Amino acid sequence: MKRRAIVSVVGKDQVGIIAKVTTILAENQVNILDISQTILQDFFTMMMLVDVTDYQDLEGLQKHLTEIGNALNLNITLQLEEIFQAMHRV
Known part of the structure; x- marks a missing residue:
C-alpha cells in the first residue's frame, strides 16, 4: 500500500x-x-x-525541510496525506 504525504512551501x-x-x-x-x-x-x-511508502524517518525529513525553509525564510511543512485531508475537510 502506498503511503503519500503533502509538502507545502509558502x-x-x-x-x-x-x-x-x-x-x-x-x-x-x-x-x-x-x-x-x-x-x-x-x-x-x-x-x-510525494511518495513516502519506503521512507521511515519523516521527522528527519521534516527537519531537513525546516532547515532549508529557515535559510530561505520559507514555511515548509510535511504531512501524511490522510492527516492533511482530515485537517482540510469541508
Whole structure:
C-alpha cells in the first residue's frame, strides 16, 4: 500500500526555491507524484504530493525541510496525506 504525504512551501518568492526543496527530496529518495506552484505578486506557494511508502524517518525529513525553509525564510511543512485531508475537510 502506498503511503503519500503533502509538502507545502509558502513564502516570499526568490530564485532557487523549487530546486532546493526538490533536491532534499531527491537526496532522500522521495519521489514527487504531483506538483503545483504559483506566484501572486511576490508571494510563492507550492504543494507537492510525494511518495513516502519506503521512507521511515519523516521527522528527519521534516527537519531537513525546516532547515532549508529557515535559510530561505520559507514555511515548509510535511504531512501524511490522510492527516492533511482530515485537517482540510469541508
